[in-house]
Amino acid sequence: GAVVSQHPSRVICKSGTSVKIECRSLDFQATTMFWYRQFPKKSLMLMATSNEGSKATYEQGVEKDKFLINHASLTLSTLTVTSAHPEDSSFYICSAFGQGVYEQYFGPGTRLTVT
Amino acid sequence: KQEVTQIPAALSVPEGENLVLNCSFTDSAIYNLQWFRQDPGKGLTSLLLIQSSQREQTSGRLNASLDKSSGRSTLYIAASQPGDSATYLCAPPSNSGYALNFGKGTSLLVTP
Numbered sequence: 001g002a003v004v005s006q007h008p009s010r011v012i013c014k015s016g017t018s019v020k021i022e023c024r025s026l027d028f029q030a031t032t033m034f035w036y037r038q039f040p041k042k043s044l045m046l047m048a049t050s051n052e053g054s055k056a057t058y059e060q061g062v063e064k065d066k067f068l069i070n071h072a073s074l075t076l077s078t079l080t081v082t083s084a085h086p087e088d089s090s091f092y093i094c095s096a097f098g099q100g101v102y103e104q105y106f107g108p109g110t111r112l113t114v115t
Numbered sequence: 116k117q118e119v120t121q122i123p124a125a126l127s128v129p130e131g132e133n134l135v136l137n138c139s140f141t142d143s144a145i146y147n148l149q150w151f152r153q154d155p156g157k158g159l160t161s162l163l164l165i166q167s168s169q170r171e172q173t174s175g176r177l178n179a180s181l182d183k184s185s186g187r188s189t190l191y192i193a194a195s196q197p198g199d200s201a202t203y204l205c206a207p208p209s210n211s212g213y214a215l216n217f218g219k220g221t222s223l224l225v226t227p
Contacts, residue, residue: 006158034214043119044159044204044217093158097213103149104215106159 002028004096006107013084014115021079021110023094029074030096034104035067038091050077074098084114117142117209119218127224128195136190136221138205143186145207149215150179150190152201159204163190195225 003026013019023033032051036044048069049057056069068080077096081088093109118141128134140148147166151159163179165172165188171180178191188205202222206215 032213036217041219043219044215046209046214046216049212049214091156095159095215103147103161103164104213105161106151108158109156111156 002026002096002101002105004030004094004105004107006094006110008110009108010111010113012113012115015085016083018080018082019084019112021081021092021094021112023077023079023096023107025075025096025098025105028096028098028101030077030098030101031074032097033071033077034095034097035069035077035079036093036095038093038109044093047079081112084112086114088112089114117207117216119205119207119216121203121205121218121221123221124219125222125224127226130195130197130225130227132195132225133191133193134195134223136192136203136205136223138188138190138218140186140188140205140207140216142207142209143183145183148179148181148188148205148207150177150188151204151206153204153220154201162203192223195223197225197227199223200225 007022035047038044047062050071058064071077095104095106122137150162163172165181176193181188202220204220
């Protein structure tokens with residue numbers, strides 16, 4: 001199957017700093033990437049949909065100015081958590097979907113801890 | 116909004132048993148449904164994709180069925196092994212696009 005990578009896999013940052021998470025599709029062109037968040041023992045929740053070359057669409061309750069998403073190429077989307085706070089600590093997972101790919105492939109996730 | 120419920124929430128079985136995981140969803144106007152496994156602290160591994168025109172899909176010891184009209188899907192695992200221990204998630208898409216919706220999953224433990 002198709003491969004999606006995420007970097008970093010784990011990050012610890014101080015409150016008030018910004019963190020960038022990268023999501024890459026390694027062997028296909030991802031016209032659409034999704035960003036999900038998973039709190040401990042909870043379901044994955046969709047945060048935003050990212051289409052290459054256009055602005056991301058955010059789910060209700062997700063602040064677009066806090067979670068900046070850029071999908072500048074068909075293989076890369078980035079999520080920047082700005083002015084992170086401890087309540088932003090979570091597991092962030094991206095998925096990708098694109099030309100010739102009929103199912104979604106997920107990255108390995110990024111564990112963010114804000115101290 | 117698509118709501119997903121998985122039953123049971125947790126399951127512990129001895130190695131070798133066959134088992135069935137159940138999934139129900141509220142919006143039956145879906146074009147496909149995916150089953151995933153998630154190991155603790157890890158991302159998702161895609162197991163099976165069932166198109167809306169299909170009733171079943173098989174991969175090795177796994178068999179998934181889909182009944183769109185009743186909003187149900189089941190994942191059947193044959194001859195379970197300790198390596199099957201993980202959380203299993205069914206994910207129908209939302210009614211507005213390709214994003215997937217997740218329930219809390221079924222946490223499976225297969226004991227040797």
